[in-house]
Amino acid sequence: MELLTTFGRAQPFAASARLRGRVLSAWAVVALAGVVATPVLGQQKVEVEVETVKPRPAGPEAGTATVEVAPAGPSVRELVRAGRIDDALRLVDQQLALHPGDDELRVQRARLLYWKGQWATALQEAETVLQRHPADIEVLELVAQVRLALGDVAKALECYMGMQAVGDNRPEIHQRVLDLLLVLKDLPGLEAALLRGGRLTDEQELARARIAHPWSVDGGLGATLYNGNVWPRLDLGVGRRVHKQATLVGGVQVEQRTQGAYARVAWAPRAELYASAGRFSAMVHASGSPSRAFLPLVDARADVAVAINDSVGLGLWVRYAVYAPLDATPVSSLTLGPNLPIHIGRLTLTPGYVAVLLWPGAVAQSAMIKLRFEATARTAWFTWFYAGDDPNFIDRQSARPARGLTALVGVEHWFSGRVGMRLSATRIQPFGNFNPFTEVSLGVRGRL
Numbered sequence: 001m002e003l004l005t006t007f008g009r010a011q012p013f014a015a016s017a018r019l020r021g022r023v024l025s026a027w028a029v030v031a032l033a034g035v036v037a038t039p040v041l042g043q044q045k046v047e048v049e050v051e052t053v054k055p056r057p058a059g060p061e062a063g064t065a066t067v068e069v070a071p072a073g074p075s076v077r078e079l080v081r082a083g084r085i086d087d088a089l090r091l092v093d094q095q096l097a098l099h100p101g102d103d104e105l106r107v108q109r110a111r112l113l114y115w116k117g118q119w120a121t122a123l124q125e126a127e128t129v130l131q132r133h134p135a136d137i138e139v140l141e142l143v144a145q146v147r148l149a150l151g152d153v154a155k156a157l158e159c160y161m162g163m164q165a166v167g168d169n170r171p172e173i174h175q176r177v178l179d180l181l182l183v184l185k186d187l188p189g190l191e192a193a194l195l196r197g198g199r200l201t202d203e204q205e206l207a208r209a210r211i212a213h214p215w216s217v218d219g220g221l222g223a224t225l226y227n228g229n230v231w232p233r234l235d236l237g238v239g240r241r242v243h244k245q246a247t248l249v250g251g252v253q254v255e256q257r258t259q260g261a262y263a264r265v266a267w268a269p270r271a272e273l274y275a276s277a278g279r280f281s282a283m284v285h286a287s288g289s290p291s292r293a294f295l296p297l298v299d300a301r302a303d304v305a306v307a308i309n310d311s312v313g314l315g316l317w318v319r320y321a322v323y324a325p326l327d328a329t330p331v332s333s334l335t336l337g338p339n340l341p342i343h344i345g346r347l348t349l350t351p352g353y354v355a356v357l358l359w360p361g362a363v364a365q366s367a368m369i370k371l372r373f374e375a376t377a378r379t380a381w382f383t384w385f386y387a388g389d390d391p392n393f394i395d396r397q398s399a400r401p402a403r404g405l406t407a408l409v410g411v412e413h414w415f416s417g418r419v420g421m422r423l424s425a426t427r428i429q430p431f432g433n434f435n436p437f438t439e440v441s442l443g444v445r446g447r448l
Contacts, residue, residue, distance in 0.1 A: 076108060088112055103129045107139060114142070119149045135166045151278075153183050164196070174198050182207045185244055203377035209417025213447035214241040218251070220422075220443035224396070227435045229258045235443075237270075246275040253287070257294055266291035268299070279307040294398055297324040305341065313341040315350070323398040331399040332359045335391060337368065346374040354391050356401070364389030364401040378415075382424075384408040393430050396437055404430035418447045 079088035089112045096105050106129050113122035123146045130139050144159035157180040163173055174196065181190040182204055190208065194200070200208060215238070222233035237251030249272040256265045270287035283303040289295035298321060305315040317337030324330040339352030349371055356364040366388030373381045386392060386406040393402050410424030421444050428437035 080112075085112055085115055089116070103132060107142065110146075111142060114146050114149065119146050122146050123150065134162075137163050137166060137168045140166075153180055156180060157184065171198065178204060182211070185211045187211055201377065205417050206377060206414060209447055210241075213418060215239070215448035216247075216249075216445065217448065218249075218443060218445045220441060222439060222441040225438040226396075227259075229260075231255060231257045233441075237272075243275075245277060246273065248273055253295070255295065264291075264293045266293035266295040268295045270299075281305050292324050294323075296321040297330065298322040311343050313343075315339040315341055315352070317352075317354075321395075321399075328398075333357060333394070333399055339368070339370075348372045348374075354386070354388075356389065356391050356394055358394075358399055358401060362401060364391065364394060366390055378413055380412045382408075382410050382412070390428060390430060392426075392428050393434070393437070396428065402430040402432060402434050404428065404434070420445050 073091075074082075074087075076088045076091055079085075079091065089109065092105055092109045092112065096102065096109065099105060106125055110122045110125035110129070113119075113125065123143065126139060126143045126146060130136070130143055133139055140159045140163045144156045144163075147153075147156035147159060157177065160173055160177050160180065164177065174193070175198065177193050178190065178198065178200065181193055187208070218235070218237040218239070220233075220235040222235070224231040224233065233253065233255040235251065235253045237249050239247050239249035241247045250270070251272075252267060252269050254265065254267045256263060258264075266289050268287045268289035268291070270285065272286075273282075273284045275282050281304070283301075285299070285301040287299045288297055299319070300321075301317070301319040303315070303317050305313050307313045315338070317335065317339065319333075319335040319337075321333050321335070322330055323333070334357045335354065336357075337352055337354040339350050342349045342351075350369065352368040352370075354366045354368050358364065366386050368384070368386050370384045371382065375381060384406070385408075388403060389401050390404040390406050392406045393404055394400065406426065406428045408424055408426040410422065412420065412422045414420035421442070423443075424441050426437070426439040426441075428439070430436065
């Protein structure tokens with residue numbers, strides 16, 4: 001069957017936390033972009049032309065008759081290239097009215113409906129044709145694309161594997177099968193697919209390690225330089241994936257602060273939950289120090305985000321803390337930090353605003369911007385900046401507000417799917433008669 005095909009070369013289906021709820025809705029844009037770009041090699045194209053023939057009555061000339069042929073209208077392809085999807089759909093509907101049994105026209109109609117975002121109708125149209133042509137590779141791929149747009153990863157995988165079963169050995173299709181098996185966390189299916197050939201990319205290898213090793217360990221050493229003193233810090237954590245989209249972490253933080261000859265040690269246990277569902281993701285943290293020294297007596301946090309589309313999301317950081325330094329009145333604080341994650345290729349830019357409400361009535365405000373660059377699947381660089389009534393200074397000084405600037409730079413790297421590290425350096429520079437903080441942190445993480 002010859003079909004009007006206008007989708008471009010398949011790209012790997014994102015399996016990481018960043019692309020996890022966002023990729024499905026982007027297929028329609030990718031497919032439409034392929035209309036203007038070069039079609040996939042080996043796919044045949046048929047343009048549907050509309051030609052109107054209007055007979056005219058015979059003139060007075062002896063025994064002669066003339067037939068005038070109106071100029072041919074634009075084809076479906078020309079209309080799509082011009083971005084006139086609605087006109088292209090009307091043209092296909094006109095042709096179907098004349099040829100209701102033409103399956104090529106029905107596939108064209110399904111593709112146009114898919115581009116318009118009418119996925120349920122597009123799926124019904126395409127699957128009707130697929131029932132009559134179950135081995136047609138192009139129809140199978142169209143159904144797979146619509147299934148992905150609808151979020152039905154399992155059915156989409158069936159279609160891509162069906163394409164392989166009838167002889168489609170394109171590397172990009174094999175790669176798509178591996179991607180979707182990882183999304184479904186189907187390790188036996190993944191191993192079987194690898195027997196057909198190919199190899200995992202670094203991103204896929206990391207995804208497989210996360211699935212195969214549900215236990216994780218994290219250890220971090222840090223040091224804060226303040227007013228000529230060194231404050232060491234130790235942070236340990238153990239995590240367990242309890243669901244496909246949820247991980248629990250438990251840990252403890254121990255820190256020593258020295259001021260002249262006087263040293264104090266504080267510790268705090270912590271529990272965290274990391275979860276995602278569709279376009280939503282969240283982190284919930286709860287900890288509290290029984291030391292009544294300088295760590296918060298109560299520290300409850302939540303970081304939630306929703307992806308609006310592939311490029312933009314909405315986030316909110318909320319924290320409630322109670323500082324209870326020795327021989328001092330406890331101070332409560334509520335932090336609100338709305339932010340806007342913006343994805344530009346491998347770069348994620350997150351501007352935001354942070355307000356810290358300190359009882360009994362003070363409000364500290366600062367601007368925030370975070371940048372994260374995914375240099376490779378294994379390596380990411382990140383930097384954060386705060387300006388204003390610095391929330392980091394408030395935290396280090398147990399709720400004493402002071403305006404200032406904070407800059408953090410760091411790198412994360414996975415040496416393999418099971419061993420990685422994180423290194424960061426921070427400078428907290430308050431204004432006025434306050435001493436600055438300089439912090440260095442090194443963390444090692446692994447999967448068991």
